[in-house]
Amino acid sequence: MIIPVRCFSCGKVIASDYRKFVAKIGESKTADGKVDQKIVEKTLDELGIKRYCCRRMILSQADLIDEIIPFS
């Protein structure tokens, strides 16, 4: 839906980093829409998202709010 404000497990605020992550990853997409794993890893490290509980919040997010909005 929309990125949760905090990490479910540890409570770190991760919502503000999600946009930065999506923007950075968007820049490094190849022609077939794929992103190198190493770049994903590096981007998360640079954003200061070190623990795997916070990393999964960002990596597993399906941003569906734009698809819900027309029906609200």
Add this chain to the structure above:
Amino acid sequence: MAMKILESSPRFARFEITDITTSEANALRRTLIGDIPKLAIDKVSIHHGQIRDKDGNVFGSSLALFDEMIAQRLAMVPLVTDLKMNFRDECTCEGKGCTLCTVTYSINKLGPGTVMSSDLQPLNNPSAVPSDLDIPIVKLRKDQALLVTADAMMGRGSLHSKWQVSSGVSYKVHREFTFQKSAFHRWTSLKEKYPNAVLTENKERITFTDDNGDGEITSMSGEKGVEVTEDQNRYVFKFETDGSLPAIEVLDYSLKRIPQRLNTLLDSLVTPD
């Protein structure tokens, strides 16, 4: 007992305490997680029905997220806290809510766009702004609007995670990794990478510590030519905060809080007749 700050920034602290027991270390960890007071939104009033702007355009208040979800997301936003503020149930207003114990916020946002945490306007305490201004709350269509007033009050993390200041609170014992230079050849690259982690060095052996959080050194335990020694009396802690309080202030408060709580227990003991 001695304490040494190894690393300190506004949102992160790493420190070492010597000559304490595991239970004392754990008491400090639990205090850091759940016993630091902090400001968070606790009551939200959302305007339902039509909202008009100054030109007379009509906006609806039925949004993509349920009201409960918006309230929850607002509550989770970290707010810059002044520890001098009162808890509501201990305040001179006797729980009614006054400027000493409550900060009122308002959001007035017309679509299209995203309501961000920076749209939270504190009404009676200009310093209690969100410490993170880029948190999206909800997205608005061009005919939607959000009109909200919210009250924030002090609380502790043990009650709800919106009042949790620090995250990733952990401790470990001080460890030393002694490498036999003849048996473990990668020590040169480790020394180049982590010069601050070297404790002692002579012709045959070199000793590192992983107290600075250098995971690569930690992962060397069990390798050939590596000997690990633990010091059960030295505890290395680390934690980060969400920006509502500086890390050093959180640490300072938690160290004062532990004896305070133990005294509450002592005071509550009564001698039987």
